[in-house]
Amino acid sequence: MVKIYQTIPCNFDSSIQVVSCFVHFSKSFILLERASNEADPGAWGIPGGKMEEQESPFQAMKRELFEETSLEANMSLRMLGSLFFRRPAIDYTLQVFELQLKEPPKIYLSEEHSSYEWVTPLQMKEFKLIPGTIQVYRYFYQNVRSL
Numbered sequence: 001m002v003k004i005y006q007t008i009p010c011n012f013d014s015s016i017q018v019v020s021c022f023v024h025f026s027k028s029f030i031l032l033e034r035a036s037n038e039a040d041p042g043a044w045g046i047p048g049g050k051m052e053e054q055e056s057p058f059q060a061m062k063r064e065l066f067e068e069t070s071l072e073a074n075m076s077l078r079m080l081g082s083l084f085f086r087r088p089a090i091d092y093t094l095q096v097f098e099l100q101l102k103e104p105p106k107i108y109l110s111e112e113h114s115s116y117e118w119v120t121p122l123q124m125k126e127f128k129l130i131p132g133t134i135q136v137y138r139y140f141y142q143n144v145r146s147l
Ligand SMILES: Nc1nc2c([nH]c(=O)n2[C@@H]2O[C@H](COP(=O)(O)OP(=O)(O)OP(=O)(O)O)[C@@H](O)[C@H]2O)c(=O)[nH]1
Pocket: 018, 020, 039, 040, 045, 046, 047, 048, 049, 050, 051, 085, 094, 130, 131, 132, 133
């Protein structure tokens, strides 16, 4: 159960910041499957993770992309915006990025993930996604302003 807000909700704990990225190639973007020894095993999501202290969102996003996929993002990494996530036990801010690739990339996964797939927006529904993934996609790419 997750609630997503465009503006900061009342009594929001903003101490946790997460970054995530839609990595596009052709008409697809990449989803990663969380490994069996991770939180939420078997759930699929776009690359991302928690920001570390003293990192900027861009630094955190580049680090996570490299750790999780081996992709090195430079000038082409763009920030799309932020959303506020409220789960029963935790609040966090999600900073969402996109990276458009022109060449087919070589992907090397870390131990955090067991597999990856390139999916079109329509195929997203076939995956057991991290809650909120479809809403985040719609918000940034289909200009749907209500979550
Ligand atoms: N990677 C990723 N995480 C997301 C997305 N959406 C979303 O709510 N999250 C949440 O953001 C958090 C990211 O945490 P993580 O466990 O992947 O971060 P991390 O790699 O830094 O892990 P650690 O510091 O616990 O080792 C998780 O609670 C995850 O459910 C998403 O699209 N991608």
